[in-house]
Amino acid sequence: xxxxxxxxxxxxxxxxxxxxxxxxxxxxxxxxxxxxxxxxxxxxxxxxxxxxxxxxxxxxxxxxxxxxxxxxxxxxxxxxxxxxxxxxxxxxxxxxxxxxxxxxxxxxxxxxxxxxxxxxxxxxxxxxxxxxxxxxxxxxxxxxxxxxxxxxxxxxxxxxxxxxxxxxxxxxxxxxxxxxxxxxxxxxxxxxxxxxxxxxxxxxxxxxxxxxxxx
Numbered sequence: 715x716x717x718x719x720x721x722x723x724x725x726x727x728x729x730x731x732x733x734x735x736x737x738x739x740x741x742x743x744x745x746x747x748x749x750x751x752x753x754x755x756x757x758x759x760x761x762x763x764x765x766x767x768x769x770x771x772x773x774x775x776x777x778x779x780x781x782x783x784x785x786x787x788x789x790x791x792x793x794x795x796x797x798x799x800x801x802x803x804x805x806x807x808x809x810x811x812x813x814x815x816x817x818x819x820x821x822x823x824x825x826x827x828x829x830x831x832x833x834x835x836x837x838x839x840x841x842x843x844x845x846x847x848x849x850x851x852x853x854x855x856x857x858x859x860x861x862x863x864x865x866x867x868x869x870x871x872x873x874x875x876x877x878x879x880x881x882x883x884x885x886x887x888x889x890x891x892x893x894x895x896x897x898x899x900x901x902x903x904x905x906x907x908x909x910x911x912x913x914x915x916x917x918x919x920x921x922x923x924x925x926x927x928x929x
């Protein structure tokens with residue numbers, strides 16, 4: 715399988731009048747690695763130093779699939795468990811090319827904002843410089859009402875649990891791919907929400923920078 719840098723792959727977006735890019739990009743199938751879950755668990759560490767290398771589209775696709783990918787097309791089940799299969803999580807991708815929203819059912823990303831917003835994300839994460847150095851960050855957000863409709867006041871604890879499941883999936887998949895990542899919970903909710911253009915029904919939960927570890 716050919717592995718294209720993310721920069722090149724996103725250039726596949728068709729140019730539109732006014733210099734805009736197309737609104738969506740279909741992702742390739744997730745990669746299959748030969749690393750055992752036990753090996754990945756043992757090797758997982760919080761990585762804050764990254765090389766300047768970009769990630770491939772296959773790596774990006776695999777990380778997003780690990781976070782929220784569909785594993786049962788008949789029932790719509792995903793890689794991370796969800797209380798009552800209510801699936802409140804939304805996964806955003808932040809790269810040098812822009813901000814994108816992942817759509818699990820179609821395994822595609824759609825453009826939210828064009829351009830490199832990693833500096834803004836760093837500021838929103840209270841100046842944690844590794845956010846800006848990472849070639850990609852996955853931001854996990856949630857629409858709590860999807861879960862609260864069924865579970866009432868207990869819903870938020872289920873939402874937080876689900877975010878933890880998805881974050882660990884990302885971190886373990888990163889290890890399997892020879893990458894590294896770090897989970898970040900210290901950020902300005904307001905600043906991240908503004909950066910991602912979240913509406914009032916959606917809240918940011920987790921920021922996970924991922925890249926090739928600097929040795």
